[in-house]
Amino acid sequence: MTAVLIGLGSALPEREVGNDELAARLGVTPDWIERRTGIRARRFADATTPTSALAAEAARAALADADTKPSEVDAFLVATYTPDHQIPATAPLAAARLGLACPAFDVNAACSGFVYALATAAGLIATGARRVLVAGAETASTLTDPGDRTVHPLFGDGAGAVLLRAGEPDEDGALLALDLGADGTGAASLIAPGSASRARLATGTERPQPDPSTYYMAMDGREVFLQAVAHMTASSRAALDRAGLKPAEVDRICGHQANIRILRAVADELGADHDRLLVDLDRTGNTGAASIPLALDRARREGRLEGGHTVLLTAFGGGFTWGSALLRWPGTAQHPRSAT
Amino acid sequence: MTTAARVAAVVAKWCQADAADLTADTRLEDLDLDSLSRLEAALGLQREFGVSIDDTRMNDAETIADVVDIVETSPAKAADGS
Numbered sequence: 001m002t003a004v005l006i007g008l009g010s011a012l013p014e015r016e017v018g019n020d021e022l023a024a025r026l027g028v029t030p031d032w033i034e035r036r037t038g039i040r041a042r043r044f045a046d047a048t049t050p051t052s053a054l055a056a057e058a059a060r061a062a063l064a065d066a067d068t069k070p071s072e073v074d075a076f077l078v079a080t081y082t083p084d085h086q087i088p089a090t091a092p093l094a095a096a097r098l099g100l101a102c103p104a105f106d107v108n109a110a111c112s113g114f115v116y117a118l119a120t121a122a123g124l125i126a127t128g129a130r131r132v133l134v135a136g137a138e139t140a141s142t143l144t145d146p147g148d149r150t151v152h153p154l155f156g157d158g159a160g161a162v163l164l165r166a167g168e169p170d171e172d173g174a175l176l177a178l179d180l181g182a183d184g185t186g187a188a189s190l191i192a193p194g195s196a197s198r199a200r201l202a203t204g205t206e207r208p209q210p211d212p213s214t215y216y217m218a219m220d221g222r223e224v225f226l227q228a229v230a231h232m233t234a235s236s237r238a239a240l241d242r243a244g245l246k247p248a249e250v251d252r253i254c255g256h257q258a259n260i261r262i263l264r265a266v267a268d269e270l271g272a273d274h275d276r277l278l279v280d281l282d283r284t285g286n287t288g289a290a291s292i293p294l295a296l297d298r299a300r301r302e303g304r305l306e307g308g309h310t311v312l313l314t315a316f317g318g319g320f321t322w323g324s325a326l327l328r329w330p331g332t333a334q335h336p337r338s339a340t
Numbered sequence: 341m342t343t344a345a346r347v348a349a350v351v352a353k354w355c356q357a358d359a360a361d362l363t364a365d366t367r368l369e370d371l372d373l374d375s376l377s378r379l380e381a382a383l384g385l386q387r388e389f390g391v392s393i394d395d396t397r398m399n400d401a402e403t404i405a406d407v408v409d410i411v412e413t414s415p416a417k418a419a420d421g422s
Contacts, residue, residue, distance in 0.1 A: 036374060225376055226395060229383065261376055265383055 003122040003132070003175040004167030005330050007068060009061020010160040010297040011054050012284065013045040019153065026149035033153045038260025042156025042285030044141045050084045052093035054159035055137035058293070059098055062133065062161040073163075074129040076104040077120055079113030079136040079289035081318070082143055086196070094135065109182070110190070111256050111317025113289030114160075115325050118313075119178045125166045135161035136289035143192050145216035154258070155217075156285030160293020172307050173330030177242035179235045180323040190224055190318035192217040228262050228316040232324070233269040236314045239324040247271055249310055252299065252329075256315035257281035257291035266314065278304060288317070307331025343389075347408050350384040364405040385411055392417045 018041045019030035034040055045054065055078045063070065076098075078091040083106060091104035109116040114136035121132040137159035144152045167174060193199050193214040232255060240247060247270040255263045255277065263277050280295035287294055292313050299305050309329035316322045341349075344364060352359035355371040362371075373381070382398040385391070385407070391414035401407050 036376070222375055222379065225379055229379075259376075261380060265380060268387065269383065 001125050001166035002169040002171075003118070003125045003164040004171050004173040005162055005175070005327060006165050006173060007062040007064075007066030007163030008161070008293065008297050008300060009058050009063075009065055010158065010290075010294045011057035011061065012158045012294075013043045013049050013054070015044050015046060016041050017044050017156075022153050026147070026152065028149050036259075036261075037154060038279070038281055039153065039285045040282050042141075042153075042283075043158055045139045045157040049139070049157075051080055051082050051137045051139045051159075052078075052084045052090045052097065054139070054157065054290070055080070055090060055094040055135040055161070056097035058137065058159035058161035058290075059094060059133050059135045062135075062163045063098075066163045068131065068163055070099045071101070073100055073102050073131050073133050075102050075121070075124050076100050076133045077107055077117045077135070078104075079107045079109070079117040079134070080138055081108050081110050081113065081288055082138045082140055083108075090137065094137070100133075109289075109317060109321040109323070110319055111258065111286070111288050111291070112180075112315040112319070112321040112323045113317070114292045115178075115313055115315045115323030116180060116321070117289070118162075118164075118175065118325050119180055119323065121164050122175055122178065125164060129166070131163060131165045133161065133163050135159055136291070136293055138288035138290050140286065140288050143194070143217045148216065150221060151217055151219055154286045156287050158284055158287040158294050159290045160297055162293055162296075172328050174328050176245075176310075176326040176328060177239045178323070178325050179238040179242065180321075181231065181235060182319050182321045184319060186223070186227060186320040187318070189220040189227070190217070190320070225259070225262060225265075227320055228258065229265045229269060231320065231322040232256075232262070232266045232314045232316050235322050235324040236266070236270060236312055239312070239314075239326050243326045245310065245326065250276065250312045250326075251309040252276055252278055252305060252311045254278040254292055254295050254299070254311060254313050256286075256317065257284065257295055258286045258316070262316075305329050343411060344404070344408050346388060347385065347411055348404060350388050351381050351404065351407060353384065354381040362404050364403065364408070366404045368401060368403065368407075381407075386417065389414075390417050391415065
């Protein structure tokens with residue numbers, strides 16, 4: 001069976017943080033942030049809105065979008081690199097908020113997590129699951145140093161979710177092709193050592209003390225740009241080859257929303273017009289594994305996605321990891337609210 | 341169009357400059373190029389000339405003439421696009 005997209009939803013925390021609010025503290029201008037990234041604002045979650053709450057809210061919207069009851073879901077995946085806790089995973093917590101009684105687990109492939117989770121869901125559907133709910137959710141603002149002008153303005157919090165059902169490859173909504181990749185030799189270029197096991201080993205297991213200097217995300221922006229453009233382009237081409245499609249046949253490109261300059265460079269490398277890019281980072285920043293479904297939901301609201309459109313998803317993140325997926329956008333038959 | 345003019349056109353696109361104002365002696369540090377702009381320009385030059393550019397050479401370039409030299413001495417891109 002083929003995975004077919006039948007529901008989409010998203011969730012953002014209430015608090016919007018504009019460039020002007022960050023710029024003064026970071027010793028830059030609002031325009032400096034926007035010119036380098038394309039980002040004008042992002043949302044920051046408060047203490048009552050953990051990653052699991054955002055994941056649940058987006059997933060609830062995706063279920064409602066497809067008129068599907070929680071009892072009909074066979075598996076629930078949350079892609080995140082900012083889980084509520086180390087144990088348990090975020091998916092069971094979000095599942096409890098939704099009243100789901102199905103298998104629930106996290107997928108961590110950093111900013112590529114949503115595409116990896118889609119691939120995992122497609123695998124579950126190929127082996128018998130009928131409906132799989134996939135959320136990407138982050139509170140990425142918790143992982144950036146508020147004083148780091150090269151990283152802090154880039155990230156925001158939010159979640160997006162899709163509901164997939166078992167179907168046929170010729171249906172609108174069908175997942176047409178996937179490509180995934182990873183290269184751990186690039187780990188140091190994008191890393192948040194935090195208080196995970198390696199940091200605890202380093203500080204001794206008797207009374208582990210997280211080292212605050214390693215808590216936040218460190219990023220080599222230049223290297224990440226180079227690798228992101230190269231791998232998102234190559235991965236997009238690999239997915240297109242598997243689907244027997246050419247870049248010119250792609251109607252919309254929904255790339256991971258890290259930086260408008262990466263998205264434009266990937267479009268240029270593929271020979272695609274920039275107007276085919278779906279952009280959400282201007283108002284949400286880099287929301288990690290949430291960015292692709294957030295951008296899809298906005299594009300749908302704004303009427304930029306039509307039934308039958310060939311949509312390319314492509315992502316790159318820490319690891320390094322990357323992944324691409326091609327799908328045919330669902331029409332009204334698969335996706336009731338697309339028409340409204 | 342000469343190689344130098346084509347190089348100027350690509351570089352100009354990434355620093356919001358007028359290509360006609362860029363000469364062989366124009367210093368890149370005098371242009372409005374941030375840390376990513378040189379990488380963007382290198383990608384643009386690769387597409388324009390079908391060559392594979394070493395980004396560290398691009399990072400070290402000081403003038404438009406240096407960029408022209410990089411383009412003229414870079415190997416042709418492999419058929420698979422790498």
